[in-house]
Amino acid sequence: MALPESGEAGEPVADAVTDTALQASADVLVTNEQGLHLRPATEFARLAMASGCAVRVHHGTSNGDGSSILELAMMAIRPGARLRIEATGVGCEQAVADLVALVKRDFCD
Amino acid sequence: MEIYTGVPVSPGVAIGRVFLLETEERSVPERHVPAAEIDAELDRLDAALSEAREGLSGLLNASGVNTEMSAIFSTHDMVLQDPKLRDELVATVKDCQVSAEFAVARFFDGLVERFQQLEDQYFAQRASDMRDIERRVLRALLGDRQRKIADLSEPVVIAAHDLTPSQTANLDGGRTLAFLSEVGGPTSHTAIIARSMGMPAVVGLGDITQRLEDGTVVIVDGNRGQVIVDPDPAQIRRYEQILVGDERRRQELDRVRDYPAETRDGHVIRLMGNIEVPSDVTSVIEAGGDGVGLFRTEFLYVEGKPPPTEEDHVDAYVAALRQLGGRPLTIRTFDFGADKVTPDPNAAREPNPFLGSRSLRLCLERPGLFMPQLRAIVRASGYGAVRCLFPMVSGLEDLRRAKAMLEKARVSLRTEGHYVAEDLPVGVMIEIPSAAIVSDLVVEEVDFLSIGTNDLIQYTLAVDRVNERVAYLYQPAHPALLRLITQVVKAGIDAGRPVSLCGEMAGDPLYTILLLGMGLREFSVSARAIPAVKQVIRRITVEQSREATAWCATATSHEDVLARLRESLGELVPSLV
Incomplete structure (x- = not known):
C-alpha cells in the first residue's frame, strides 16, 4: 500500500482532516512517555474497533491495521513519532477525530 | 510397522487406536487433521478463543483486581480479539491441515520471536504476556479435547508427552485402554495413574508422539516396555492371543478372590x-x-x-x-x-x-x-x-x-x-x-x-x-x-x-x-x-x-x-x- 505523503520533520503537525467521501485521515504526534506500547495500543485498537471503520495507521514506511493490537505493537512506535491515522467507512471523520484525541491525551481515559 | 522401546511401568497389553493428549506446558506436536474435519477444528478454535476471553472477563470482574492487573487483562483480551490473530490461525489450520493447538503454538512462537527482534527492551519483555495468552487458549483447547474422549466410539490408548495430574484426574477408566508417554519413569504421574487404573503403560518413549496421529493403531506391551506402531496382522494376532490368555487367567483368579x-x-x-x-x-x-x-x-x-x-x-x-x-x-x-x-x-x-x-x-x-x-x-x-x-x-x-x-x-x-x-x-x-x-x-x-x-x-x-x-x-x-x-x-x-x-x-x-x-x-x-x-x-x-x-x-x-x-x-x- 502506498503511503500518504506526510509533512517534513519538524513541521508543526496539523490536525487537518482530509475528507474524500468515506475516507478521512489526519496526522498526530505521539507524546506519551512510552510510545505505542501494549497498553496504549490496547486503548487505540479498542477505539478503532468500536468505530466500525477500517482504520490504518501509517508510520514512516510501515503501516498496520489500527484495530489489531498485534500489528500496532509490531510497528514499535516510539514517543515523538508522527502517525497518520486513516479511516474508511461510515463515520470515518468522527473515528479519526476520536483516535487523534486519544493519542493527544496520551491514551488516558 | 515400527517398534519403540521404553520403560514398562504398568503390566498388561492393549491393542487400540491412539488419542493424543497434549499439554500446554511444552511444545505442541504437529497433529494432522483430515480435510473432512477442518470445519469442526475451526469451531473448536473459535470456542477456545471465546472460552479464553470468558476466563479473562471472569478475572476482570473478580474482586480485588487492581488497575494494574485489570490493564494487563484487558490487553490480553484485546490480543484475543485481534482480527489478525484469528485470521492467521484459521489460515494455518486450513492450509496446513493441522490441529488448532498446533496453529496456536506456531502463531505465538512466531509472535514471541518477532517481539524479541524489535529493538526495544519493553517488547522483548512482553514475550511472557504473549506466552500467558497462548497458555490460556491452549488450556481451553486441551480441556475441550479431553472431553472429546467421552464421545469416541471406542476406548483409546492415551499418548502424551507427559500426563499432568489435572489431566488424569478426569480420565474415565472405561474409555481408556493404555497409556504411553515420552518422558517419565516408574514413579512418574503417568505410571502411578496407570497402575492405579490397572492399565498397561510404557513411558520414556522419546519422541514417539511425532510418529503418532489420532487413530494410529498401536500395541502397548506393558510387560516388556514396547510400543508397536502400525503393527502388522501377524503381530496383532499374536497379541490378541495374549489378551485372550490374560482374560482367561483373570477369570480363573477371580474365583479365588x-x-x-x-x-x-x-x-x-x-x-x-x-x-x-x-x-x-x-x-x-x-x-x-x-x-x-x-x-x-x-x-x-x-x-x-x-x-x-x-x-x-x-x-x-x-x-x-x-x-x-x-x-x-x-x-x-x-x-x-x-x-x-x-x-x-x-x-x-x-x-x-x-x-x-x-x-x-x-x-x-x-x-x-x-x-x-x-x-x-x-x-x-x-x-x-x-x-x-x-x-x-x-x-x-x-x-x-x-x-x-x-x-x-x-x-x-x-x-x-x-x-x-x-x-x-x-x-x-x-x-x-x-x-x-x-x-x-x-x-x-x-x-x-x-x-x-x-x-x-x-x-x-x-x-x-x-x-x-x-x-x-x-x-x-x-x-x-x-x-x-x-x-x-x-x-x-x-x-x-x-x-x-x-x-x-x-x-x-x-x-x-x-x-x-x-x-x-x-x-x-x-x-x-x-x-x-x-x-x-x-x-x-x-x-x-x-x-x-x-x-x-x-x-x-x-x-x-x-x-x-x-x-x-x-x-x-x-x-x-
Whole structure:
C-alpha cells in the first residue's frame, strides 16, 4: 500500500482532516512517555474497533491495521513519532477525530 | 510397522487406536487433521478463543483486581480479539491441515520471536504476556479435547508427552485402554495413574508422539516396555492371543478372590495391597486383600506446588481408612529422591543420588516437610488401624532420630487436645543391606519389619536396574539375596514381630513358594497381583514350601533357583508359569 505523503520533520503537525467521501485521515504526534506500547495500543485498537471503520495507521514506511493490537505493537512506535491515522467507512471523520484525541491525551481515559 | 522401546511401568497389553493428549506446558506436536474435519477444528478454535476471553472477563470482574492487573487483562483480551490473530490461525489450520493447538503454538512462537527482534527492551519483555495468552487458549483447547474422549466410539490408548495430574484426574477408566508417554519413569504421574487404573503403560518413549496421529493403531506391551506402531496382522494376532490368555487367567483368579489366603495345611497368610492413592483401596479390597501393607505417599507432593499441609495428609489417610473398614493401613513416610520426584528441584544435583540425601534422610534434614506428615499419621491413628513405616533406614541411628520426631509429634498433638491412639505400630523398611544385616537389632526397637526388595536388590548387588548395560545382573534369586532375606525373616520370627515383604518380588507368584518356605507370613503386593499370589498360597503346604526353599538355599546360581521354582509352580498352578 502506498503511503500518504506526510509533512517534513519538524513541521508543526496539523490536525487537518482530509475528507474524500468515506475516507478521512489526519496526522498526530505521539507524546506519551512510552510510545505505542501494549497498553496504549490496547486503548487505540479498542477505539478503532468500536468505530466500525477500517482504520490504518501509517508510520514512516510501515503501516498496520489500527484495530489489531498485534500489528500496532509490531510497528514499535516510539514517543515523538508522527502517525497518520486513516479511516474508511461510515463515520470515518468522527473515528479519526476520536483516535487523534486519544493519542493527544496520551491514551488516558 | 515400527517398534519403540521404553520403560514398562504398568503390566498388561492393549491393542487400540491412539488419542493424543497434549499439554500446554511444552511444545505442541504437529497433529494432522483430515480435510473432512477442518470445519469442526475451526469451531473448536473459535470456542477456545471465546472460552479464553470468558476466563479473562471472569478475572476482570473478580474482586480485588487492581488497575494494574485489570490493564494487563484487558490487553490480553484485546490480543484475543485481534482480527489478525484469528485470521492467521484459521489460515494455518486450513492450509496446513493441522490441529488448532498446533496453529496456536506456531502463531505465538512466531509472535514471541518477532517481539524479541524489535529493538526495544519493553517488547522483548512482553514475550511472557504473549506466552500467558497462548497458555490460556491452549488450556481451553486441551480441556475441550479431553472431553472429546467421552464421545469416541471406542476406548483409546492415551499418548502424551507427559500426563499432568489435572489431566488424569478426569480420565474415565472405561474409555481408556493404555497409556504411553515420552518422558517419565516408574514413579512418574503417568505410571502411578496407570497402575492405579490397572492399565498397561510404557513411558520414556522419546519422541514417539511425532510418529503418532489420532487413530494410529498401536500395541502397548506393558510387560516388556514396547510400543508397536502400525503393527502388522501377524503381530496383532499374536497379541490378541495374549489378551485372550490374560482374560482367561483373570477369570480363573477371580474365583479365588473370596477365599482366605490360607495354605492347604491351615497356615493363614496376611496378603495385603500396595497403594499409591487413597482410591486404590477399592481395588485392593475387590481383589480380596487383607489391608494395605504399603501406602506410598509421594502422590501428595506435586512438583512445582507448595508441599502438602498437615490437613492434606490427614484427608488422604482418613479417606483410605474409611474404605478399609478396620483393616490396617501402613503409611510409608515420604520416599523422595533418586528416581522419584524431589521436593527440591533447585537443590544442587548430587553426584550419586541413590547414595545421597533421599527418602528418610531428606525428611530428617527438612522437618518443615516431615513434621506435617508425622503429625498427620498420628492424627489418622485416631480413625483406624494405622501403622507408620519409615523407608531407607540404614541402622539404629536414623531409626531413633525418626522415632524421636514421631514421638515429638505425638506429644504435641496430645497437648493440643487431639485424640491420639494409644497404639501406633512403627516399622522400618529393610531395603539397605546394612539394615538387613543388623535386622536382629533393628527389630528390637520397632513393631514390625517390611522388606523392600526393589532397593535391597539394587544396593546388595550394586546394580541400577534401569541401566540396560547391567540390568541382567539385577536378580532377585541371587543366592546373596536369598540369604539376606532369610536372615531378616528369621530376625522377625525370633523377636516375635511380624515381617512383611512389599517389593515386586512379593507380587511374583514364582517367589511365593520360596518366601513362604523362608517363614514369611505377610505379603504386600499390587492389587492386581493379589489373586495369583493367593492361588499359590491356597495350593501349597508349608512343608512343601520349606522343601523348595531348603533346596534353593543350596543353589549356587539364580538360574538354578529360578528353574526349581518354575518346576514347583508348574506342579501347583500350571496356568501361572
